[in-house]
Amino acid sequence: MKKAILASTSTLHGQDYLEYLIPHLNNLYGEQKEILFIPYARPGGISHDEYTAKAKEAFKKANLSIKGIHEFENPIEAVEKAEGIFTGGGNTFLLVSELYRNGIVEILQQVIAGGTPYMGTSAGTNIGGLTMGTTNDMPIVLPKSFKTLGLVPFNINPHYLDPDVNSTHKGETRETRIKEFHHFNSQPVVGLREGSWLALDKNEIILRGELSARIFKTNQEPYEVETGTILTALN
Template sequence: MNLLLLSNSTQYGLGYLEHALDTVAAFLPQRARLAFVPYALADHDGYTARVRAALEPSGVSVRGVHESADPVAELDAAEAVFIGGGNSFRLLDALYRTGLREAVRDAARNGLPYMGASAGTNMAAPTLRTSNDMPIVQPPSFDALGLVPFQINPHYLDPRPADTHKGETREERLTEFLEENDVPVLGLREGSWLRVHRHAAHLGGAGPARLFTRGNPPQELPAGSDLSRLLTTEPRFDSPGR
């Protein structure tokens, strides 16, 4: 597979995808026809226009899958696919409804370059169970695309002991996940991304990331870390996928 999984699409003080634009341009085929999946936000046209403005100066032709009467046919005509961020539950529900869940999964497994940001990065994991999002809709299943065998938590935030807000930290929530499920979780901080090519996976961007595994303290991973070992994970969830 050929994946670029971004924690975020917008970095503070920068334009859309600007913090990763060189990496994105190198990842996408030259003059690629890109199928953009905008379903994580309600304004599909506005979202697609934002992606066009960011990528078309690099020679990428952006086509929103919603602009076609047949989103799967639009995907089939593309040379790469990008699933943008927003609400992961709304996104996955739309992927099921349009038939794109199976179509994108199969195309990516067969080598179509897949780029995700935030919710689109969540889609690459086996399930939605480590999403930060509120379930504003109920998809048929939490099962996502399963392009990688481990979970990802985009926008990972570190605990702040001096914070007066005493709600659960992200670390506590991921620890709770591991109490019920035995599968690694990669916490991607802002500005970082995971690059997967065939049987290799490497951490890129600002880094570092944080890796959570059952029974072990969280592990700090500097930018450039080789995470290929995670691709051989055998995830064990608390109930079988549907």
């Protein structure tokens, strides 16, 4: 029975890192636990230590401690024994490369399926989908595979951004990119706006936060689902 929060972003405009998620951490992880932090995505290229320190400071506000996976000798064992797991955002290609390089993709799937609580933000949420094929990140390194954890039966596009109707920029919109994805991939994509998250609990997947999410399916017009919608059967 999976227990997870898959959040579009770590930080809302004008707020501190993870601020809007802190009230939900004890419900997810319980009280006074040590959470395993996966800093592999290294936003802006910061070090594993720097990133872990940042997560530590935020989690302290919920009386939870943090230890970086890079501080353990054996990352597989670290995942096996974790009381809870948090994967931070950054570059998804780098994150997925490192997950495979450290051999922890399968063990992550196993422990989360077995009930170890998981939270991801941004890239950490992307890997909750079937593949990382709907990331917004640059391919700065080539991972062995684009397959990810599949905690939900669809793909996720974090930081989903509505097309700017006033823009004169001719780069592809997010919607165009997802449409291209669907010419080669059949799973639905959930465009998760900032401040939204998917809550996995009691075998349900529910959209949380204040905003609606945008659902993309092959050969179908995209549509909106309101917060509170159950997305368990979306596949």
